[in-house]
Amino acid sequence: MERNVMNAPLDAEKFKAAVREQWDKHAQGWNDHSVQIGAWLRPSTDAMLAMADVGPGARVLDVAAGAGDQTLEIARRVGPSGSVLATDLSPAILEFAREKAQRAGYQNVDTQVADGENLTVTESSFDVAICRLGLMLFPDPAKGLREMFRALKPGGRACAMVFSAPDKNPCITILLSTALKHAGLPARDPYQPGGLLSLGKPGLIDELFRQAGFSQVATTKVVAPFRLPSVKDYLDFVRTSASPIVQILGRLDDAARYAAWTEIESKLSAFNTPAGWEGPNELLLTMGRRI
Numbered sequence: 001m002e003r004n005v006m007n008a009p010l011d012a013e014k015f016k017a018a019v020r021e022q023w024d025k026h027a028q029g030w031n032d033h034s035v036q037i038g039a040w041l042r043p044s045t046d047a048m049l050a051m052a053d054v055g056p057g058a059r060v061l062d063v064a065a066g067a068g069d070q071t072l073e074i075a076r077r078v079g080p081s082g083s084v085l086a087t088d089l090s091p092a093i094l095e096f097a098r099e100k101a102q103r104a105g106y107q108n109v110d111t112q113v114a115d116g117e118n119l120t121v122t123e124s125s126f127d128v129a130i131c132r133l134g135l136m137l138f139p140d141p142a143k144g145l146r147e148m149f150r151a152l153k154p155g156g157r158a159c160a161m162v163f164s165a166p167d168k169n170p171c172i173t174i175l176l177s178t179a180l181k182h183a184g185l186p187a188r189d190p191y192q193p194g195g196l197l198s199l200g201k202p203g204l205i206d207e208l209f210r211q212a213g214f215s216q217v218a219t220t221k222v223v224a225p226f227r228l229p230s231v232k233d234y235l236d237f238v239r240t241s242a243s244p245i246v247q248i249l250g251r252l253d254d255a256a257r258y259a260a261w262t263e264i265e266s267k268l269s270a271f272n273t274p275a276g277w278e279g280p281n282e283l284l285l286t287m288g289r290r291i
């Protein structure tokens, strides 16, 4: 969600209501890009599930599961003797996860609409909790991590994937700074709560894990280039997702919006390669254990 232009203090409940509305509205767009998103995040998802030791028989909580790409991979890994509960704030996007699991014949997947900061799951009932590219969107990620901790059995593992520092994720910074400039809005603190890069501040997510009660906290950085046939495919992904850029540019008239997208396209064309387009990204995988 787009934060107040003056960087006013965040009203968490209003913020989450707006996040839900945005993701409900853009659920179809995110789901339509499932193949590209799945390919983009496959190596980092494999690393995340390996760090959390997701294996046969595990009971896994998938927080901010979205359209369920990682949910299905977890269901495959845990097998019929394990299970996955996919949760998300947005009923519309979670419905895609439910449908996909059903179509794939996974009987070990359940879905539950839930705010990750206020999960209604039974205490100490999961072996693993994961959250792929969701936690940074929480207005109070510490609360989300406390909920994951509470849900875990003693010995259970949590692993979260978030974007790392702004300079390692240049497409996000270009999109945001160019959109703000065209909208006549001031630059933003990239680390402001609820933003895409909010947990990329060095050391922050480790500290939040520790404060939530986790032990053996460790973070691994992974490069995750987003490879697409052309820059236009990336812009199509951004336009149809719940990106804050879409909301910022939504306030402009057609001509001004066109000018903004033209400049964004020109800047992002810096990542054209002979094989297509490759947007650099770096992700953090942070793991902790409830002992």
Ligand SMILES: C[S@@+](CC[C@H](N)C(=O)[O-])C[C@H]1O[C@@H](n2cnc3c(N)ncnc32)[C@H](O)[C@@H]1O
Binding pocket: 016, 019, 020, 023, 037, 063, 064, 065, 066, 067, 068, 069, 070, 087, 088, 089, 090, 093, 114, 115, 116, 117, 131, 132, 133, 134, 137, 138, 139
């Ligand atoms: C970038 S998508 C990631 C979805 C999925 N995990 C994936 O990697 O494909 C972010 C998801 O976080 C969800 N989300 C945002 N804030 C949330 C909150 N407070 N509680 C639960 N889900 C939330 C959104 O509805 C959206 O589905």
